[in-house]
Amino acid sequence: MDLLKAVNKPIDADDETIRQALEDAHIPSLMNALVHLTGDADIIRGDIQPESGFLVDPQGGIAEEDQTRIRQRALEALQAFRDNGQRLPPAPGADLVHEMVNFASGQELSPEYGTFLEAELALHDEDSYGVPELAELPAEARANFKVLIVGAGMSGLLAGIRLKAAGIGFEIVERHGNVGGTWYQNTYPGCRVDSPNHTYSYSFHPTDWPQFYSSQEVLRRYFDDCATHYGLRESIRFHTDVEAATYDEGDGVWHVDVRHRDGTAETLVANAVISAVGQLNRPKWPDIPGQDRFRGIAFHSTEWEHEHDLAGKKVIVIGTGASAFQFAPEVAREAASVTIFQRTAPWIFNAPEYHEYVPDGKHWLLNHVPYYAKWFRFSMFWRMAEGILAAAKKDPAWNETDRAISAENDQLRELLTEGITALCEEDEDLRDKIIPDYPVAGKRILIDNGNWIRALRRDNVDLVTDPIAEIDETGVRTESGAHHECDVLVYGTGFTASRFLWPMKITGRNGATLEGQWDGDARAYMGITVPNFPNLFCMYGPNTNIVVNGSIVFFSECEMRYILGCLKLLIGGDSNAMDCRQDVHDAYNVRIDEGNRNMAWGVSKAPTWYRNDKGRIAQNWPFTLREFWSQTREPDPADYVFS
Ligand code: NAP
16 A cells, blocks of 8 residues: 555556446545536536435435446546546636535535635645745755654654755754654554544645544654655654753744653754644543552553453453453453443434545545545544534523533434444443433543444443443442453553643743643644743644544644744844733633534533633634634734734
């Protein structure tokens, strides 16, 4: 498998190959691709129109005979394209793109969506997340400006790629021995991306994903390949941990204290620091009485100890979040027994293609049919993220909020409940245990194809909902007094996500520390900048997470474009520092909090890592992805104090 760019290959296939490939087509995406291919928009203006929404099948409810008509039309168009020099007609203009977006979503969307998606999908093959004006600044000024990027995961690599392309000096420090961040660190069995892969990838680096939701190893290789392809490796210091960063107000620079693996320390100096440390990498250990008394093998899912053979072992799993959901079924295949402790049941979205390989025909279409991959990316984006968001929003007229928060949310509840019930078959006890008692999207919705429920129904698997009272030398005792013995205890208890940038000690202007200023309640402007910490930029910072299954890569690309805009102001201007205005930051956060209060995760009382110890939703972005894209297009200098 070639994980480098695989799309936009010329068409040299014979008719039969094309005909067969079209059998695997996503019809609404194919119809929009036909507009590009033929220049004729009538195909999306006729009687074949996809419906919108999560209740509709992935083909948008388009009837079989209509699908056949479209495939035939596409075959003819592709033959003509192949045989006549493979030249495309003029690209669709803004109005037509808006029409195509409406068509693909099955909804009448605002014109801003046309502009947004024209850019996000790079429909004119432009790079919509770069800042071309940077190139107009003197090369020497750009090269002499030093940016230190902390972390070589998805966001840190993206920052490096962008800074390199802009000719800005940079260095990346990474505590691990290789790139990939979460995809390098998490190696637990069954680990795979749970957002559709065709959206979980850099917009500028599409690839030929082997599966719709590829495995950890494939994701790790994608980022590994990107690091090599974009020539970043020589700019990365591996096995280097940032311990502290202190802003020097006199010189307007950051002094960054790092420690190398051999124990030696060093202080690096940078004009700006980009924190790309992620939110989900420091294990969160629970605080269960007796935890330290356990004498068997115990480890956390994110620090999987592969040296232990779990075959024939009695295993206890604590937690039923996204991690446990993936590894517990794998462990159950070989362990003598698996006892899973569930505190809060997750909502489950049935995605039959979750473990499926992308069929050959679809690979061919994605790689060869002009613009098909872009519209397929849009369909994933719409179906799994933006389009589902409305169902997570509270209807002010909806009174009872324990079960659902709007008619649409209730409808989604029904749909997911039906899916869970069907998989439980006659096992009513199990069904009653795993149907959540809070609104859908109160916590992250987990993607599955029945794998989880099938695992729970195995003879060697027991799902315990009785709360844990203590852990002792040999296992777990619940509040009812039952004792569950085990050889191995796996903590699938999540991450210290609310402690942003922790444990780095960051000191800004006037000795302010980030930890002290935040006091357990991290906030930032746009999720990126923090008052009193000039030239410090966060990626995947506070309130930039998404609950429905959209892509964090999208957020990082928006954030990096905004950061490039800030660097343009610094390199091209007279000031060497920009500090976010407190009033601007505060007003922004009032809006964010208000937004989150109206979303399922803000209304629901279910425990979630989205809420910090102060009770505030510090993780999530409450509005549409389009709005995040718009607000991060470029910084407004009026939002900052320059010095
Ligand atoms: P998580 O969602 O925070 O889940 C932690 C689990 O441990 C929850 O079930 C929690 O119960 C339980 N738990 C915590 N403390 C406990 C205690 N003292 N007693 C009993 N149970 C306890 O963590 P995660 O599963 O690692 O996932 C975190 C996030 O990482 C996900 O939401 C997702 O964004 C990301 N992730 C993504 C993927 C992917 O893309 N493939 C895979 C894994 C993770 P409660 O629910 O009651 O709190």
